Amino acid sequence: MIKVCIAGGTGWAGSELSKGVFNNPNMTLVGALSRKHKGENLGDVLNFGSANIPIFGDIETALKEIDFDVLVDYTKPTIAMKNIISCLKKGKNVVIGTSGLTDEDYSEIEKTADENNTSVLAVGNFAITVVLLQKFSEMAAKYIPNFEIIDYAHEDKIDAPSGTARELAYRLSKVQKPNQYVTEEELIGEKASRGANLNEVQVHSVRLPGHVISIETIFGLKDEKLSIRHDSGASAEPYVKGGLLAIEKVSTFKGLKRGLDSVMEF
Ligand SMILES: NC(=O)C1=CN([C@@H]2O[C@H](COP(=O)(O)OP(=O)(O)OC[C@H]3O[C@@H](n4cnc5c(N)ncnc54)[C@H](O)[C@@H]3O)[C@@H](O)[C@H]2O)C=CC1
Numbered sequence: 633m634i635k636v637c638i639a640g641g642t643g644w645a646g647s648e649l650s651k652g653v654f655n656n657p658n659m660t661l662v663g664a665l666s667r668k669h670k671g672e673n674l675g676d677v678l679n680f681g682s683a684n685i686p687i688f689g690d691i692e693t694a695l696k697e698i699d700f701d702v703l704v705d706y707t708k709p710t711i712a713m714k715n716i717i718s719c720l721k722k723g724k725n726v727v728i729g730t731s732g733l734t735d736e737d738y739s740e741i742e743k744t745a746d747e748n749n750t751s752v753l754a755v756g757n758f759a760i761t762v763v764l765l766q767k768f769s770e771m772a773a774k775y776i777p778n779f780e781i782i783d784y785a786h787e788d789k790i791d792a793p794s795g796t797a798r799e800l801a802y803r804l805s806k807v808q809k810p811n812q813y814v815t816e817e818e819l820i821g822e823k824a825s826r827g828a829n830l831n832e833v834q835v836h837s838v839r840l841p842g843h844v845i846s847i848e849t850i851f852g853l854k855d856e857k858l859s860i861r862h863d864s865g866a867s868a869e870p871y872v873k874g875g876l877l878a879i880e881k882v883s884t885f886k887g888l889k890r891g892l893d894s895v896m897e898f
């Protein structure tokens with residue numbers, strides 16, 4: 633039995649995963665973190681019947697009060713780093729779903745995981761269809777050295793670029809760095825209009841009402857174009873299967889792995 637604690641277990645993504653863990657025969661949901669529902673029973677908040685699953689307001693209290701094997705973080709970048717580092721220092725393995733963490737944050741996470749002989753699986757997007765988009769984009773980037781990323785989201789998404797876009801930029805940059813035809817110094821006009829430069833990949837974030845979450849890798853060659861795009865629906869259900877797989881697999885290695893495909897077979 634894998635004992636799981638979910639930070640953000642009452643949120644939009646975390647509540648779907650909480651239900652998934654609760655119904656999984658190989659896992660026990662032993663606690664959750666939520667500022668709003670601190671002191672309540674997750675079983676009541678999410679209608680699990682009478683199950684008693686305590687909700688804590690902060691990670692220090694959870695670490696004192698309950699025993700768990702894996703922390704899943706589905707909060708926000710400002711709070712996630714504290715949760716992750718505290719757990720690693722106490723010998724817990726961590727699955728990161730929260731977006732907005734930088735490459736510098738991941739360097740610190742990797743160092744702490746290594747020092748404490750623990751493991752971290754960070755997944756920009758747990759949906760299997762997005763894992764496929766990552767794979768297809770990597771295949772294309774091998775042959776086409778000209779690409780940019782567009783990240784679309786709802787108007788109130790607080791982090792930009794999305795975790796999915798960050799992970800994709802990181803991965804594509806490992807395949808090859810895209811050509812830069814006009815350097816920042818040569819550019820005339822608004823430099824920001826070219827988007828953020830992440831690992832030498834241009835990333836453009838759109839935040840608008842009426843949009844859910846989409847990600848698009850666009851490629852260009854002389855007289856031809858290729859777009860690889862994923863569009864999410866309104867529910868958080870597509871992230872559950874991948875989240876459960878990550879919880880299962882995080883203890884099978886040591887250190888930091890990024891991307892769900894790192895624990896999948898292709
Ligand atoms: N990797 C992936 O596949 C996915 C990642 N996400 C990411 O997960 C994160 C959460 O997204 P949502 O569920 O939409 O957000 P949400 O706002 O619905 O939920 C956030 C949760 O974190 C808790 N929280 C926030 N601040 C806290 C604090 N200081 N102490 C304790 N608990 C705190 C809230 O109580 C709530 O339960 C975001 O970064 C989002 O981008 C979301 C969906 C899929």
Ligand SMILES: O=C(O)C1=N[C@H](C(=O)O)C[C@H](O)C1
Pocket residue numbers: 731732756757789793794795796797845
């Ligand atoms: O905020 C969201 O909703 C989501 N965030 C993640 C991201 O930043 O990529 C994953 C998914 O896109 C949903």
